[in-house]
Amino acid sequence: MKRFSKYDTAKESKSKAKYSKLYLQRASCVPQEIHQNVQQGLTVLQDCKCFSQDLVQIKGKDVLTSVCRLLIGDPGCTYRYLDTRLFTIPWPSHGVEVKYNSDEIGKACQAIKDLNEYLHVEAMKILLDRCSADVEEIGFEAKTATSTVVKNSGYMEDRTYHNKQSNNRTVLKDRTSFNVALLNYLDPSRMKFLKEEPYFGMGKMAVSWHYDENLVERSTVAVYNYSCDDLIPTVDESNKMSIKDRDPALWHVGIKVAWDIATPGLALPLESGDCYFMLDDFNMTHQHCVLSGIQPRFSSTHRVAECSSGTLDYIFGRCDVAMKNLRKDPLSGISSLVSLELVYVRQTEEIHNEVEFEWLRQFWFQGKRSAKASNWWFGPMILLENSWREMEQMTKILLSEINKAEWPLERKHQVVRCLLPFLEERQELRKSWMARCQSRLANSLPVDEQPECRPYWGNEDLDMPLSFDLEENISFLRNQLMSADGDIKS
């Protein structure tokens, strides 16, 4: 018995209904110019070695993705998945200067941006089309059910209808305004160990079953598929035997209903240039995977990343907030804290951890890989590191304030209890990032992609306000809480 159906054989209406929010657009409907520029762009990016495997975390374990990836998108935007923050290579944008390592790379980024715009327009059309079909259906039902409704209220109804339509349009526009494109590349002939699809016997997977993370709710994901057909190697017989329901030479996207392996999955065959759209809540109700064909294959996956805390503007804004509590005497140059109120202490220490672990360590963990396309991110990273160093100074000032004797005990305990968890978290996270940077997998990466444990400094580095290892500061704080009078000094 078949455990899954090919998309084009899924004729039963039940199956169709379950997958109705998956939309396929065949290559022949996509403008030739898009194919040409995108395919050339992807090849250039691959030739320039801009793609790399991500060293992500799954259930606390380090895992190297089978596919090589590259994020292109709005300048300063990031996309977070599997505990990894990817940083966009900016596509050309008004008012932002981007120096690409070559004109070819710049052209490739422009091609991805043009594809992005095309997919946005197409996604809007598909969704609006469906909306009006729904409205017609509902309108028809309403008319037949309530044929005696008041007749002279037509004007109001019309206005409400138009308002609703334009609200609807705005909502749909937001949910299809892709701000990032996550590009994938895999050459199966160079990747011998691909996992078998476990539930339906669909064969080798390039990407395992998953939901896409970090997206604006109900936003569309649009995917362009480019499989390089010019190279057609012979099919490995053993592989051919293992999958009866799909052509093992072709790439497919696999689809299943979430939390359900009883409903047959779907393997949708993709030809070069085909696009597919995961519409509305599809990504919440379904999982997808990528089933490997035999040729090398690229995909460009366009998403609306939920980036309320994921842009450079955001994190610079946070640093500014933290910095408001730092005062420097213009004459002596001595720094002090403006306020020792708990809200300010908490805010500063929280921002300190955020900039260190969500930005600096995430970025340097990926080595210098972003520099293969452009050195755009290095400037902002230096600025963030400078702000972070000021925050190290702020923590140091706070610790020395706590060390002063003149505090009422209860007040001192309050501040200590406020600060301690942030330092404990910082210590733990520094240890785990350090371990990740030194892992066997990390060391197996090409030299220019190897993780850098940054910021890192030795005790002899007198420029740094505090040491990298916070053990002593943490014991000092714990002792403060244990001592009856609160002012024991070691």
Ligand SMILES: O=C(O)CCC(=O)C(=O)O
């Ligand atoms: O390559 C594809 O078709 C989809 C890839 C995917 O699911 C992903 O990158 O999240």
Ligand SMILES: [Fe+2]
């Ligand atoms: Fe995905």
